[in-house]
Amino acid sequence: MNRSILLVALLAGLTLAACDKTPTVVNVPAAAPGPAGPQGATGDQGAKGTAGRQGETGKSGESAPAEPAK
DSSP states (O other), X not given: OHHHHHHHHHHHHHHHHHTTOOOOOOOOOOOOOOOOOOOOOOOOOOOOOOOOXXXXXXXXXXXXXXXXXX
């Protein structure tokens, strides 16, 4: 009985020690872009939009004397 408890404790310790490892992270460098290719053709011009609605004429105000600048 004493040996089985000792054996279980030893196996539990080994199991926990095996799980305690830190993962190894390998950063793969990104591929460097190659030289730029020739410029493509210019695209077609888009269609013109419709004109907006005409605004209403505002009311004419009364003339008032201008205030002097402070």
